[in-house]
Amino acid sequence: MTPAVKSSAAVQQSDVVLRYLRPHKKFPNLWCPGCGNGIVMSSLVRAIDKLGLAKDNVVLVSGIGCSSRMPVYLDFQALHTTHGRALAFATGVKFARPDLKVVVITGDGDCLSIGGNHLIHACRRNIDITTILINNYIYGMTGGQISPTTPSGSVSTTTPYGNMEKQFEACELAKGAGATFIARTTVYHTSQMDRMITEAIQHRGFSFVEVLSNCHTYYGRLNRLGQATALLRMFQEKAARGKAKSIIDEESKDMIVTGVLHRDDEKTELCDEYQKLLDSLSKGKA
Amino acid sequence: MTTTKHKVHVLTGNEAVATAAKLCRVQVVAAYPITPQSSVVETLSKIIEQGELKAEFVTVESEHSALAVCIAASTVGARVFTATSANGLAYMCEQVHWAAGARLPIVMGLANRAMAAPWSVLNDQQDSMTMRDAGWIQIFCRNNQEIFDTFVQAFKIAETVHVPVMVCYDGYILSHTVMPVEIPAQESVDAFLPPYKPHTILDPAHPRNLNPVTLADPRRNGDGELCHGYMELRYLHQEALLNAPAVITAVDQEYGKAFGRSWGGMAWGYQAEDAEILLMAAGSLCMEASVAVDRLRQEGIKAGVLGLRVYRPFPKKELIEATKNAKVVAVFDKSMSYGNEGPICADLKAALYGSGSAPIVHGYITGLGGRDVKYRHLMDAAKTSLTAANNGISTKASEWINCQI
Ligand SMILES: Cc1ncc(C[n+]2csc(CCOP(=O)(O)OP(=O)(O)O)c2C)c(N)n1
Numbered sequence: 001m002t003p004a005v006k007s008s009a010a011v012q013q014s015d016v017v018l019r020y021l022r023p024h025k026k027f028p029n030l031w032c033p034g035c036g037n038g039i040v041m042s043s044l045v046r047a048i049d050k051l052g053l054a055k056d057n058v059v060l061v062s063g064i065g066c067s068s069r070m071p072v073y074l075d076f077q078a079l080h081t082t083h084g085r086a087l088a089f090a091t092g093v094k095f096a097r098p099d100l101k102v103v104v105i106t107g108d109g110d111c112l113s114i115g116g117n118h119l120i121h122a123c124r125r126n127i128d129i130t131t132i133l134i135n136n137y138i139y140g141m142t143g144g145q146i147s148p149t150t151p152s153g154s155v156s157t158t159t160p161y162g163n164m165e166k167q168f169e170a171c172e173l174a175k176g177a178g179a180t181f182i183a184r185t186t187v188y189h190t191s192q193m194d195r196m197i198t199e200a201i202q203h204r205g206f207s208f209v210e211v212l213s214n215c216h217t218y219y220g221r222l223n224r225l226g227q228a229t230a231l232l233r234m235f236q237e238k239a240a241r242g243k244a245k246s247i248i249d250e251e252s253k254d255m256i257v258t259g260v261l262h263r264d265d266e267k268t269e270l271c272d273e274y275q276k277l278l279d280s281l282s283k284g285k286a
Numbered sequence: 287m288t289t290t291k292h293k294v295h296v297l298t299g300n301e302a303v304a305t306a307a308k309l310c311r312v313q314v315v316a317a318y319p320i321t322p323q324s325s326v327v328e329t330l331s332k333i334i335e336q337g338e339l340k341a342e343f344v345t346v347e348s349e350h351s352a353l354a355v356c357i358a359a360s361t362v363g364a365r366v367f368t369a370t371s372a373n374g375l376a377y378m379c380e381q382v383h384w385a386a387g388a389r390l391p392i393v394m395g396l397a398n399r400a401m402a403a404p405w406s407v408l409n410d411q412q413d414s415m416t417m418r419d420a421g422w423i424q425i426f427c428r429n430n431q432e433i434f435d436t437f438v439q440a441f442k443i444a445e446t447v448h449v450p451v452m453v454c455y456d457g458y459i460l461s462h463t464v465m466p467v468e469i470p471a472q473e474s475v476d477a478f479l480p481p482y483k484p485h486t487i488l489d490p491a492h493p494r495n496l497n498p499v500t501l502a503d504p505r506r507n508g509d510g511e512l513c514h515g516y517m518e519l520r521y522l523h524q525e526a527l528l529n530a531p532a533v534i535t536a537v538d539q540e541y542g543k544a545f546g547r548s549w550g551g552m553a554w555g556y557q558a559e560d561a562e563i564l565l566m567a568a569g570s571l572c573m574e575a576s577v578a579v580d581r582l583r584q585e586g587i588k589a590g591v592l593g594l595r596v597y598r599p600f601p602k603k604e605l606i607e608a609t610k611n612a613k614v615v616a617v618f619d620k621s622m623s624y625g626n627e628g629p630i631c632a633d634l635k636a637a638l639y640g641s642g643s644a645p646i647v648h649g650y651i652t653g654l655g656g657r658d659v660k661y662r663h664l665m666d667a668a669k670t671s672l673t674a675a676n677n678g679i680s681t682k683a684s685e686w687i688n689c690q691i
Contacts, residue, residue: 064405080405082402083373084348113318114347114348114349114377116347139319141321142320142321143325143328145324145327145328148347158319158327158328158345159335159345160331161335165345
């Protein structure tokens with residue numbers, strides 16, 4: 001055992017996170033002990049810290065849900081909006097202030113059900129926004145109802161005898177709609193997550209990172225999958241890391257393909273296009 | 287009387303709603319979860335999946351779709367139900383108007399909650415008030431028994447007048463509070479509420495085109511029949527609402543005969559007959575007002591409660607009658623018509639204008655975003671109003687109770 005070394009590394013890490021927490025914000029937070037949202041929050045902070053972005057040039061935009069509470073705790077510019085609408089608000093921010101880094105934090109309900117329409121159109125426009133979808137397979141905040149990513153057969157409070165619907169494959173959806181950077185990771189794979197989020201923020205265009213996360217309080221309990229650690233172990237065991245050939249693992253649908261799943265650096269970005277248009281019009285006038 | 291097989295259960299307001307929907311044999315339920323309505327949906331999904339109710343439960347992706355599903359199902363002849371709160375209702379808005387204009391007998395449960403921004407999950411009545419002009423019937427409940435009974439009545443009212451009904455009950459205060467609720471036997475409910483006979487039905491055997499674009503003036507259709515223009519359809523809608531009080535009152539009385547409980551039809555009073563001052567409100571606040579009235583009476587003040595049960599259609603006739611002997615009416619609104627005053631207060635004043643019944647009306651704004659309302663606040667307000675009235679002060683600006691500014 002080398003506790004001294006370990007703990008100093010841990011302290012260093014948490015120091016980074018502490019520097020980015022909103023001062024005077026009351027803790028403890030809304031998340032259940034062991035919730036994956038905190039892991040994603042730390043990863044986002046490490047990515048932003050690594051990129052050396054000024055706090056006030058980062059805008060976090062979220063809708064409503066447990067995951068969407070994140071901007072409340074972090075000391076960036078924040079827009080806490082209505083359920084499902086984060087991407088619509090974020091588009092407005094980015095278009096008006098293309099110099100700012102805009103990051104959307106969203107849940108599977110927020111992003112894929114009530115806000116699904118905004119997702120596909122943000123992807124289609126290829127606007128320079130980073131979207132982090134925390135997919136915990138369920139509506140956490142309202143008490144564990146079925147979401148568009150609840151696996152078929154799973155129990156939720158609105159499908160007490162199992163979900164008979166098919167679920168969305170969020171990354172495929174984003175790809176089909178035109179997103180130009182797509183990655184998937186899990187709350188178990190934190191260093192991979194740090195890299196994915198860093199790259200996503202660096203990417204010029206619409207970037208989409210799906211983080212599979214644990215809602216042991218509802219999804220885990222209702223489906224008898226155990227506590228947070230059991231769900232993390234599941235992510236560890238099921239993740240097929242490395243060079244992903246496809247978004248879904250065709251051989252074994254049970255595996256989770258992680259990593260950068262799609263990337264297109266050729267496609268033009270919306271704000272750039274708009275600037276070009278403005279430039280050409282003003283040239284025409286001169 | 288068919289009350290022999292009833293049972294008393296201890297239920298939350300949301301469970302009372304779900305139980306009523308079950309006994310009313312709704313055929314399609316579509317809803318999207320939102321605090322504090324969520325447990326209605328959860329309870330119903332369980333009832334349906336357990337096979338206790340033969341119905342389709344559609345887990346839609348938003349409230350807008352929830353009401354769209356209900357509209358479609360109602361159009362093909364099903365008895366349908368949905369429930370929501372606050373931003374959910376606001377997000378439905380387009381379909382709320384559609385359901386009314388299409389004259390579909392949809393019944394919605396609304397667990398009243400404050401509107402964002404800023405976010406609040408707690409109670410006030412801004413959500414339903416914002417929808418008051420959409421053409422629905424709006425009924426407010428004061429306790430969980432009234433919620434159950436009103437739901438059973440609501441389907442009968444809606445299916446008679448062909449106007450959708452919103453049953454409003456205060457979020458958390460009723461939705462999450464348990465109370466004894468007498469639940470009648472299924473046979474008794476069946477006897478009271480026969481299966482829905484659709485008045486507008488989309489049926490392949492009789493193809494029709496419902497709700498086509500309507501021009502300003504009446505026109506002949508393809509078959510040469512003269513059809514109503516937009517304004518005529520709207521007039522008929524208003525006429526139906528104006529005729530609804532007779533139906534609402536009759537249904538409430540019929541319910542009383544069948545189950546032993548009536549809730550006052552359009553509006554009700556408590557200690558109101560000889561009251562100098564009436565405390566008027568809608569929903570659970572009336573119960574707090576009843577406590578205030580008892581205490582005021584102990585102090586020798588002739589006070590009474592004027593409970594508004596139905597807000598749309600607005601019971602002008604009943605309110606004129608109920609206020610004619612009072613010196614002053616203190617109206618407690620749990621919502622605001624921003625830039626004006628409390629909506630119930632404004633509507634009461636308009637109803638009384640020129641009617642010959644001319645009590646002084648004072649408005650109070652209270653309980654916004656879950657701010658606690660104590661009977662003491664209501665007593666103080668009543669005393670302020672009575673003193674003002676005795677000093678000849680007939681109008682005063684709305685007062686915000688317990689607002690710490
Ligand atoms: C218009 C509207 N409908 C419903 C709600 C209620 N609501 C709040 S959060 C939520 C679901 C959140 O689920 P998800 O996006 O998966 O986030 P999680 O809580 O799981 O992180 C719902 C239905 C709302 N706030 N607004």
